[in-house]
Structure formats: structure tokens, C-alpha cells
Amino acid sequence: MGSQKENNIVALIKLGKDKEVVPLLYKKVYPLVERFIMRNSGNKEDASDIFQDTLLLFYKQVMQNKFDEKYKVFGYLYKVSIHKWINRAKRDRKISFSDNIESLDIPVFEEFSEEVISNPDENIIRKLFSPIGEKCIELLTFTTYTSLLLEDIMLRMQFASVSAVKMQLKRCKEKLLKQIDENPSLINQLKRQ
Secondary structure, three states, rough: OHHHHHHHHHHHHHOOOHHHHHHHHHHHHHHHHHHHHHHHOOHHHHHHHHHHHHHHHHHHHHHHOOOOOOOOOHHHHHHHHHHHHHHHHOOOOOOOOOOHHHHHHHOOOOOOOHHHHOOOOOOHHHHHHHHHHHHHHHHHHHHHHHHOHHHHHHOOOOOOOHHHHHHHHHHHHHHHHHHHHHHHHHHHHHOOO
């Protein structure tokens, strides 16, 4: 189910092979949407409604050739769902967002980036992670929170080879461990929460 499958989604919809696409989208994107909405004043029914609306919109865009294929499908669906929920929640006065809404503008660097960011300990984690750089954060997010193969990560992040991914990952982990060593107070804050 690597990026190859993600890249084929638009083509499959145009060929009328929705049955191959919809389960994949529900498997990959829906759990993230549901988690965000349930953390931000919503419930499972809200999440289901919002995701279905997003899928319909996406489907229409694809069929009318209006979907811009520079976007990653998973990330696009996730972001659109979040935007739809924010708009609905604002309209219904259900506002008590725990996540950083400002960071939710489309386009998106990847669908799984929210995994780390939507943690309740967001600020502490950001303080720890920001000095190691965006590329390291992205790489550590992929390897920690997704079931992507190193080959997938290599393609998504445009590394030259799998061994380059492994080498960068080693460096990133070393940087992170150094940060942890140098910031014991942040780690203690995390432990207390």
C-alpha cells in the first residue's frame, strides 16, 4: 500500500474502480480525521459525516478534472476534512480546539504529519524537535507513526537510496537524543503530564 497505490487513486476513480479506492481511503485517512474531530468537540458520527462529504467533493473534483494532482491524495483529504470540521464547528459555536489550527493550511507535506503535532504535549515536543530540523521531524514521524517501508519513505522524501534513508535516520535519532540530553526539564514536563 505504498505511495504507488496513493498515486494511482485518481486514475482508478476515473476508470470507475471506486471499490478499490474507498476502502484504502477509509483505512489510511479516516482514523486520523476521526481522532482530530473527537479531540476537537466532535464525535464519531460527525467524523463520518465530514469524511463522506470530503470524499464526495474529492470524487467530483476528480471526475471534472479539477483535482490538482500536485497534492498528495491522503494529505489533501485529511486537510479538507479538518477544514470542513473547523467551519462547521465555528458555525455551530462548538469551538474548543486543542490543536493548532493555524498549521492546517493546504497544501500539506504529508498526511501523517499531524500524528506528532496533535499530541497534547505539542509545545514541549515542538521545543524538543524544532532544533533537529523539518526533514528530521518528517523522517522520524514516518518511521515512528506509520507502517511505511523504507522504500516508500525514500520515494516520498526523495532520498537517493534506502541506505541514505537509514543513514539520515541514524543522524536524526542522534540529534534527537542530544536534544533530550540537553533538555532534561522538558522531558520531566512530559513525564508529569
